[in-house]
Amino acid sequence: MGEQARIAVIGAGWAGIAAAVTCADAGAAVTLFEAGRGAGGRARSVNIAGRTLDNGQHILLGAYHETLALMRQVGADPQRMFSRRPLCLLEGDTFQLRLPNLPAPLHLAAGLLGAHGVSWREKIRTALWMQGIKWRKFRLDQTQSVAEWLDAAGQTGALRRHLWEPLCLAALNTAPEQACAQLFAHVLRDSLGSPQREATDLLLPRVPFGELLPEPALAWLAQRGADLRLGQRVRQLAGTRIDDEDFSAVIVAVAPHHLSRLLPAVPDTFSYEPIATVYLDYGAQTVLPFPLRHLGAGTAAWAVDRGQGMIGCAISGHGDWETLADNALAARMADALGLGAPHWQQVIREKRATFSARPGLRRPDYRTDHPCVFLAGDYTWADYPATLEGAVRSGRRAAFAAIQASKRPA
Numbered sequence: 001m002g003e004q005a006r007i008a009v010i011g012a013g014w015a016g017i018a019a020a021v022t023c024a025d026a027g028a029a030v031t032l033f034e035a036g037r038g039a040g041g042r043a044r045s046v047n048i049a050g051r052t053l054d055n056g057q058h059i060l061l062g063a064y065h066e067t068l069a070l071m072r073q074v075g076a077d078p079q080r081m082f083s084r085r086p087l088c089l090l091e092g093d094t095f096q097l098r099l100p101n102l103p104a105p106l107h108l109a110a111g112l113l114g115a116h117g118v119s120w121r122e123k124i125r126t127a128l129w130m131q132g133i134k135w136r137k138f139r140l141d142q143t144q145s146v147a148e149w150l151d152a153a154g155q156t157g158a159l160r161r162h163l164w165e166p167l168c169l170a171a172l173n174t175a176p177e178q179a180c181a182q183l184f185a186h187v188l189r190d191s192l193g194s195p196q197r198e199a200t201d202l203l204l205p206r207v208p209f210g211e212l213l214p215e216p217a218l219a220w221l222a223q224r225g226a227d228l229r230l231g232q233r234v235r236q237l238a239g240t241r242i243d244d245e246d247f248s249a250v251i252v253a254v255a256p257h258h259l260s261r262l263l264p265a266v267p268d269t270f271s272y273e274p275i276a277t278v279y280l281d282y283g284a285q286t287v288l289p290f291p292l293r294h295l296g297a298g299t300a301a302w303a304v305d306r307g308q309g310m311i312g313c314a315i316s317g318h319g320d321w322e323t324l325a326d327n328a329l330a331a332r333m334a335d336a337l338g339l340g341a342p343h344w345q346q347v348i349r350e351k352r353a354t355f356s357a358r359p360g361l362r363r364p365d366y367r368t369d370h371p372c373v374f375l376a377g378d379y380t381w382a383d384y385p386a387t388l389e390g391a392v393r394s395g396r397r398a399a400f401a402a403i404q405a406s407k408r409p410a
């Protein structure tokens, strides 16, 4: 690299962490600015009433290759930190779909044909439809919503209610009537449609979110001499100058609603969707039959058994739940779970959890008007909705570009 590149990364969410690690690994001197006291951004640990919780219940998939690789790179072992389970969707006695331990795509075919609560006619029609999507390489009409896509395909039965719609809400955090069919198809391509069976596995964290990546990554960066400036919000960016410091390149890895302050030329054109996580503690003896449960079409919520009797219920996207007070929302989740009243409860609401993944959404390019300033963040990874994997991939991409730009003569 000749003279050592000095690269600033603004924001220590998963995109900023990925960018900082990639730059440091390439030999750059990295300065990481983070407004919050800790790293992790929208996927971080929080301490509430003496308990370490996550700011929101997250679910990862085996398809998150770059995320898992980044964890390994900084010394966090995904094998130990996740409970890896073959995909299984249960909804009381009404619906069951389990993917068996067979090579892809046999696992999907067997899972679909063996699904409980779905007619044979619907199973066969769905298998043919999915094959057709594969043949078309998951390319769809960009303007279509998920609901329109499912309507056009005659997907109006049990699989729509218990599989496609809940998956759409979980992955895109946007109601099927408003969600972009093409983005949903990309998620299906890299999970159910992947040639690797493991891509559909559910990865349920066994440890608080901070331990999965933010904490080991900060330790890894510190060992490599990175300058970690936690609790320092960047207020002004002029070219590659932050306050009175000059950098060879800058990666801006903040959420889109924080961007206009730093880069007024990139307006925030997104609308946002909330997520609430309701933690219910039932005591160590309580265990769900499967660690992930969809709580029913009415609630659009998933319950995750976090071990030791703690259940995390994630409620995705706008809905009538937003008008409920915390106690009423917790009571609604407890009702849906059918386990009675918990010993302890806590509600965490993230009002701008993700951008709304609507059809025809314009996503900013990761390159900016300045040749040495780049964007990273889930919203810049146009192939995906707002996900950890999109954030990590975007961070890696911005890092490679910043390293290249640092090599060019000024």
Ligand SMILES: Cc1cc2nc3c(=O)[nH]c(=O)nc-3n(C[C@H](O)[C@H](O)[C@H](O)COP(=O)(O)OP(=O)(O)OC[C@H]3O[C@@H](n4cnc5c(N)ncnc54)[C@H](O)[C@@H]3O)c2cc1C
Binding pocket: 010, 011, 012, 013, 014, 015, 016, 033, 034, 035, 036, 039, 040, 041, 042, 043, 055, 056, 057, 058, 059, 060, 232, 233, 234, 235, 253, 254, 255, 258, 262, 275, 276, 277, 350, 352, 353, 354, 376, 377, 378, 379, 386, 387, 388, 389, 391
């Ligand atoms: C409750 C919830 C549940 C979710 N569930 C899932 C899930 O199950 N699976 C999944 O894949 N994804 C999920 N997501 C989405 C996922 O968390 C995000 O896509 C991802 O964390 C975005 O990372 P990011 O680095 O792009 O942005 P952010 O996490 O927003 O990071 C941006 C960082 O920049 C910092 N910052 C902002 N301005 C400045 C400034 N001026 N100076 C310095 N620092 C600044 C912020 O403090 C923040 O730390 C969920 C999100 C939420 C909120």
